[in-house]
Amino acid sequence: MTAALAEKGTHVPAPADGETPPPAGGRQRRRRPADQPPRWQIYLPLGLYLLFTLIPFYWMVLFALRPAGSTSLVPWPVTFEHFEKVWSERSFGTYFLNSTYVGIASMVMTTVVALAGGYALARFRFRLKNAFMLALLCSQFIPGALMLVPLFETFRNLQLINSLWSVIIAETVFQLPLSMILISGFIKNVPESLEEAAWVDGCSRLRAFLAIVLPMLRPGLIAVGSFAFVHSWNHFLFALMFLSSQDKQTIPVGLNTLIGADSVDLGALAAGGVVAAVPVVIIFAFIQKWLITGFSAGAVKG
Amino acid sequence: MALTAVPKKRVLPGKPAKPGKPGKAGKTGKRGLPYLLIAPAGLLMLGFIAYPMLSVVYYSLQHYNVTKPWRNGYAGLENFREIFFEDPLFWQTLAFSAKWVVAEVGLQLLFGLALALIVNQTFIGRGIARALVFSPWAVSGVLTTTIWILLYNPSTGLSRYLADVGIGEYGTSVLSDTGTVFWAAVLAELWRGVPFFAILILADLQSVSKDLYEAASVDGASRFRQFWHITLPHLKDAIILSTLLRAVWEFNNVDLLYTLTGGGPAGVTTTLPLYVANTGIEGHDFGYASALTTVAFVILLFCSILYLRLSKFGGDDK
Numbered sequence: 001m002t003a004a005l006a007e008k009g010t011h012v013p014a015p016a017d018g019e020t021p022p023p024a025g026g027r028q029r030r031r032r033p034a035d036q037p038p039r040w041q042i043y044l045p046l047g048l049y050l051l052f053t054l055i056p057f058y059w060m061v062l063f064a065l066r067p068a069g070s071t072s073l074v075p076w077p078v079t080f081e082h083f084e085k086v087w088s089e090r091s092f093g094t095y096f097l098n099s100t101y102v103g104i105a106s107m108v109m110t111t112v113v114a115l116a117g118g119y120a121l122a123r124f125r126f127r128l129k130n131a132f133m134l135a136l137l138c139s140q141f142i143p144g145a146l147m148l149v150p151l152f153e154t155f156r157n158l159q160l161i162n163s164l165w166s167v168i169i170a171e172t173v174f175q176l177p178l179s180m181i182l183i184s185g186f187i188k189n190v191p192e193s194l195e196e197a198a199w200v201d202g203c204s205r206l207r208a209f210l211a212i213v214l215p216m217l218r219p220g221l222i223a224v225g226s227f228a229f230v231h232s233w234n235h236f237l238f239a240l241m242f243l244s245s246q247d248k249q250t251i252p253v254g255l256n257t258l259i260g261a262d263s264v265d266l267g268a269l270a271a272g273g274v275v276a277a278v279p280v281v282i283i284f285a286f287i288q289k290w291l292i293t294g295f296s297a298g299a300v301k302g
Numbered sequence: 303m304a305l306t307a308v309p310k311k312r313v314l315p316g317k318p319a320k321p322g323k324p325g326k327a328g329k330t331g332k333r334g335l336p337y338l339l340i341a342p343a344g345l346l347m348l349g350f351i352a353y354p355m356l357s358v359v360y361y362s363l364q365h366y367n368v369t370k371p372w373r374n375g376y377a378g379l380e381n382f383r384e385i386f387f388e389d390p391l392f393w394q395t396l397a398f399s400a401k402w403v404v405a406e407v408g409l410q411l412l413f414g415l416a417l418a419l420i421v422n423q424t425f426i427g428r429g430i431a432r433a434l435v436f437s438p439w440a441v442s443g444v445l446t447t448t449i450w451i452l453l454y455n456p457s458t459g460l461s462r463y464l465a466d467v468g469i470g471e472y473g474t475s476v477l478s479d480t481g482t483v484f485w486a487a488v489l490a491e492l493w494r495g496v497p498f499f500a501i502l503i504l505a506d507l508q509s510v511s512k513d514l515y516e517a518a519s520v521d522g523a524s525r526f527r528q529f530w531h532i533t534l535p536h537l538k539d540a541i542i543l544s545t546l547l548r549a550v551w552e553f554n555n556v557d558l559l560y561t562l563t564g565g566g567p568a569g570v571t572t573t574l575p576l577y578v579a580n581t582g583i584e585g586h587d588f589g590y591a592s593a594l595t596t597v598a599f600v601i602l603l604f605c606s607i608l609y610l611r612l613s614k615f616g617g618d619d620k
């Protein structure tokens with residue numbers, strides 16, 4: 001640590017507390033040593049927590065890559081037999097396509113619908129606005145699991161049972177309220193004067209929105225969109241209850257079938273888990289920075 | 303919706319009378335536009351949230367069971383009487399749900415807060431550390447089950463390797479023992495749930511004014527006191543809101559328990575929503591399931607309001 005500090009040329013003698021000038025390096029944030037806990041108080045709990053987070057992931061990868069029956073703690077020699085098995089024999093190829101379809105469709109629907117509604121909430125005053133906001137907030141407290149039975153009825157009436165669209169619609173509906181509240185918060189953070197300037201220049205509202213507001217919403221939209229994708233990629237109950245034929249199933253349902261098998265094939269199960277995890281973990285790695293800034297845009301308090 | 307769609311397309315732009323009050327000034331000709339914009343969301347929510355909810359209330363007053371058609375018809379409050387007075391499973395699953403929600407939300411908040419405070423410090427490797435500790439956030443309930451089944455497996459799981467080095471016994475099966483299954487499930491869900499709190503709290507920490515800390519440390523306040531008097535009050539509303547959302551979410555959480563324990567062993571991990579889903583979809587008793595749903599809604603609503611009141615949400619600002 002000290003070495004790293006010295007390297008940046010920012011090491012300040014500890015007792016010089018109050019009036020230390022900002023360090024020359026510029027990158028180091030100006031904090032007094034007294035404000036910072038000792039390093040071990042950061043690294044020790046963090047290290048322990050990292051173990052708790054990572055061992056389960058490692059365990060899954062280990063089982064997915066080592067041959068059946070092996071008890072080695074390192075996946076060596078590597079085998080891909082489990083992946084081949086789940087992908088074709090256990091139809092994870094089909095599930096993967098279905099899940100991708102559901103994920104992308106509900107992501108697009110959620111984002112577009114929430115963008116329109118969010119814009120109305122951020123930029124207009126209208127009579128039903130407060131009632132609508134209240135409905136959005138209240139819907140946050142409606143548990144989807146309790147809606148299974150009536151939704152099942154509704155989709156049966158619409159003849160959408162066993163169609164991927166039942167899941168897509170249900171996912172979109174339950175993603176909408178939060179997405180809309182978040183997006184309207186993001187739009188409020190874009191100064192309206194920018195839009196007005198564009199109107200003065202003769203832009204229509206739509207053009208001004210597309211040219212000025214939309215680009216500034218990018219981080220927020222990425223956060224909301226990937227939120228929706230990850231959520232519907234992961235969702236289990238709707239797919240389990242609304243989709244009956246095997247070629248319509250999604251990955252979580254496929255995993256559940258593997259878990260529930262009479263004699264659980266742990267290698268195949270782990271490989272299926274890796275297939276389920278890879279897309280969302282990759283998306284997460286890309287968006288996790290935006291997630292923090294997206295939420296801290298004060299959106300939750302909107 | 304679009305009652306007031308106006309022939310005049312182009313309203314003269316500009317001249318915002320009061321910059322702080324969007325939409326009101328200048329655009330009287332576009333009164334239909336906001337309704338048009340919220341229409342898709344409004345229709346979806348009417349069709350797939352409001353309508354099903356009303357139908358739940360309607361069916362809760364009916365006997366409606368496809369397997370017992372001779373009994374179908376108006377039931378009055380019969381279903382509710384049965385729930386409260388004749389259904390031990392209702393009370394059992396409700397109690398389990400309450401225990402599950404309290405344990406999960408409490409522990410997730412505690413660890414999430416600690417984790418957020420740690421990764422909010424400046425240290426080397428912070429970016430990668432954040433990405434790693436937050437990553438279980440993206441993992442589904444079923445995938446969590448998958449992973450923890452591998453870990454909990456009595457013959458090839460972690461316990462076997464721990465027994466190798468002398469900790470615990472061989473063949474420990476935490477998921478089939480009624481004494482350990484609850485905490486085994488809690489731990490698995492904790493693994494996935496802590497990042498949610500950590501992310502939200504970390505986001506909120508970004509807006510704490512640095513000046514406050516500077517002033518406090520000039521005055522010689524310890525780090526603990528700074529946390530207690532500056533950080534925690536700042537986080538209060540975010541904590542109240544996220545605990546409430548999370549409580550509903552955990553109540554609602556069927557994926558993990560359904561796949562990890564299937565509600566077992568011996569029904570000790572069946573939550574209320576799981577019981578409802580079983581009754582309605584596998585048992586085909588829509589009427590009774592609807593009544594259960596209605597009761598659960600009312601309980602949730604009551605608890606939410608009570609919680610917001612007791613915690614004085616938003617009280618300091620206004």
